[in-house]
Amino acid sequence: DQQVKQNSPSLSVQEGRISILNCDYTNSMFDYFLWYKKYPAEGPTFLISISSIKDKNEDGRFTVFLNKSAKHLSLHIVPSQPGDSAVYFCAASGRNYGQNFVFGPGTRLSVLP
Amino acid sequence: KAGVTQTPRYLIKTRGQQVTLSCSPISGHRSVSWYQQTPGQGLQFLFEYFSETQRNKGNFPGRFSGRQFSNSRSEMNVSTLELGDSALYLCAGQRRGGDDEQFFGPGTRLTVL
16 A cells, blocks of 8 residues: 555656656654655656645756645656656655655656656 | 765665665755655655654555654665565755755666566
């Protein structure tokens, strides 16, 4: 039973357009969410995070939105660049409950030139 | 500063054998977590070590075990290998654990024939 779901295994976007990656979670104890990016033959690298007390966090071209009532978060990349092509993992943790990070299955983003 | 290193990078074993993987976190990082990545399942948490003690454990059988040394280096052992153990094994270091940023190694690709 996956607590963190990324229902789109893959996504293709044209360079310069917006990429929207979605993530849903089921555990209401999760209060801290992160996105990681993973290139082939490398480990995941941290991209951006959001705490449950916020509904939006922005860092350059990357913005994460959190909808707690829907248990849904999304990562927006604007504008998308070919170097953004990677697998994106959504992760969640319940920092107040001593839980470790729970990762989603990942979404492979391809940004087409 | 040096990143997280994992050895070996690639490994081929046969069913029934055992394997030991190694992870050295960034200097000063005392928490090491291990994950199994398989297609469609994302990163599945195996266990976390902090100060040579296992602090958290995921839902994996007892064939999966680990340990941590006084220099924070960690090893993961899988005994009686099964075909389904073929995966990318990632380790991540953190300064203390919890929701500290995780720094991942490049992973060890294990193939069980």
